[in-house]
Each structure stands twice: as C-alpha cells, then as structure tokens.
Amino acid sequence: MFSSNMLLSALTLTLLAAVGESSIGGGGTPNRNYDLSGPALTRLYNSPVYKAERMKRPLEGTSFVLGPLSHSGVRVTLRDGTRWLIHKGGNYGISSQTVVTDARHMSPGWTIVKTADFEGRKTVSDFVAAGGSDYSLIFDNCHMGSNRMMKQ
Template identity: 40%
Template structure:
C-alpha cells in the first residue's frame, strides 16, 4: 500500500464510545498526518486486528484526547508495526496487541521514541 512509506508529521490520540449496548471502555486509536498531506487512523478491532484506515472513513464520534509529539522520522508503517500484535490472525493479533487501548498506547510510544 502506498501509505506505508509516508512520513508522519503530526499525531493525535483519539477515542470514541464503543458501538453496541454494552461496553466497559471507549475505543482508542491514533491518527497521523503525513508529509503527503494524508491522514490515517491506526486502531485495532477483534475482527481485523491492527489496521490503518483513511480518516475520511472515521465516524464523527471520534474525539481528540491529546496530541502526540512526533520525535524523529517515522513512517506510517513503522507506527503500524509498533502497534500490532504478534500474528496475522486478526483475533489473536487483537489480543496480543493488548486490544485497542494498548494498540493506541504502543503507537504513541513509538511516535515519542
């Protein structure tokens, strides 16, 4: 995919209420803006594992929790890889990445490194 080599220029930690009638915590993710002017959401779901999605497809329910300082030169792929679990099986990837919360926290750590 073409986004993989785009350089991250800014980032935000974002949350939204989980969908459905029962949830204990919000859904977490990281949005990144790139040197190409594109914006992506990096987040994790039980059905897909850790994914990169164009922010054009985000619902209006997402809110910026805080901005993340970007240290050094990092690509979207670097952050995706740092956020991901340890397998290509979506459910195991979701669990081994620590669900959406740790996926977002791992992405934030990678951006600050």
C-alpha cells in the first residue's frame, strides 16, 4: 500500500493532470472541478480493483479504430461500483504519463476489447504502476501500457 505522503507527492499531480483529458483525446485546458486530492486520492489509489476492461477508442480526429491506430486504456471497477479509466499518453500527466480519470468522462467512442476479474487482488496504484511512468510512441505507448495492466 502507498502512504498518504507518497501519494500526495507523486500521484496527486498525475490525477490532476489527467482529469478532463481522456474523454476526447487530450489537449486543451482540462476542466478540474472534479479533481481528487488528500485522503480521497489516497483512498482511490489504495482501492481494490474487482473488474478491469481493456478498451480502445479512435485517435483524436478519426472515426475508426484500426489496430495500433487507436488509443487504449483500462477501465477498472471498484467495490463501490465506481469506474475509473487508467491510460497513458504523451504529456497526459506531470509526474507520470499513466493517469487516472473518472470513467464518467469517457466519450462514447470507447469499446471493450477484453475483460478480466481481479476480485480485489490488485489496487488502482498497481494498475498505474503497470502502465509505466514514461511514454514513448514506439517503445512504451498506450497499447503496451494497457496490455501490461491486464497481465498483472
């Protein structure tokens, strides 16, 4: 488990930077009126994941998904039924390029590729760590990160 200090110093910025960027594809000025911090953020990152769905959506400016010409991430479901999208991209976060966003802000373009039951054995922070902190279009992109998240 992560301590409050570790989460606040490293992960608050990740969530704050991600919120508002995942639904349409990133960029622009994020809407931050639903940011989490302090104890709420610590609870989220320490929350057990019960279900994970690897998902894809078209790249920004396109209307189709064609293999790697798409964006992917993992939508996790927690015990309380809330769902969060964990995904990575260039300049998505500040301390990490793998970020967490409330799934309510996902566009309808996302489709489920694979589903797995984790039965609470992994936490949100485990998924973020599996996604990786760095982003590289060729060597560590969203598809590689979401595949690692599903294989833990």
